[in-house]
Amino acid sequence: MPRPEDSQWAVSVAQVASRAGQSKPIDQVFPAPSGIGDHVVGVREGADVHVVGSFDSIVDGLILTARITAPVHAECTRCLVPLKRDWPVDVTTFFPYESKEAHDSARSGRPGKGGKNGKEEEVDIIAGEDESEDTYPLLANGSFADLEALIRDTFVEAIPLQPLCRPDCAGLCPQCGVDLNDDPDHHHDVVDDRFAALAGFKAMLEAEQ
Ligand SMILES: [Zn+2]
Ligand SMILES: [Zn+2]
Known part of the structure; x- marks a missing residue:
């Protein structure tokens, strides 16, 4: 024992x-x-x-x-x-x-x-x-x-059940996944979707570092 x-x-x-x-x-x-x-x-x-x-x-x-x-x-x-x-x-x-x-x-x-x-x-x-x-x-x-x-x-x-990075986190764009915190004016009228998807991917990579 x-x-x-x-x-x-x-x-x-x-x-x-x-x-x-x-x-x-x-x-x-x-x-x-x-x-x-x-x-x-x-x-x-x-x-x-x-x-x-x-x-x-x-x-x-x-x-x-x-x-x-x-x-x-x-x-x-x-x-x-x-x-x-x-x-x-x-x-x-x-x-x-x-x-x-x-x-x-x-x-x-x-x-x-x-x-x-x-x-x-x-x-x-x-x-x-x-x-x-x-x-x-x-x-x-x-x-x-x-x-x-x-x-x-x-x-x-x-430990938090619903953790947020900040109380007013804007979340991700439901269409392309870009982080709306980084780009509050983000919308899809004029933005090229492929470019926006890349930007979202880049933002996620940067956030992980
Ligand atoms: Zn967040
Ligand atoms: Zn988007």
Whole structure:
């Protein structure tokens, strides 16, 4: 069985998890996990994902407040120009400590919790309006936070469904495919169709560079 700390997304948090009121900054690049979007819109597996923020310990767990930035690739749904942007997402995530039953009860000094339901209720109170799905477990008795699932979930949710190169993208000419953004006055009354098609092809090639 692989050790939790061998994960590419593992962050050691043992020193902040020892007691409440501690903070550990994080400024680290992780490889993008698989499963974020597809070849049209998404984040390529292994791409650099930058996490900047801090872990802060409270009584029941760690709060990660961070800006996570990943290169999102997409295609404008109107003009089909390839888009690639560093996409920042601000996250606030709770990593609760494992249930007290799993620990040495003499150390915790707290009454045991009532299992899963009690734990989720507690999380909701702490996280306020945040949904419980923004909660991830700590590993190896609270020594490590693994950010793989957090990064994947964050960008699966954040990638645009109908990406546009700009809000008022004019799209392509339905007759010849020329990019109307490049030529707002484009029309077919006097323009030679063959030339316009070539211009459209050229514009697409240039946009891909
Ligand atoms: Zn466009
Ligand atoms: Zn045209």
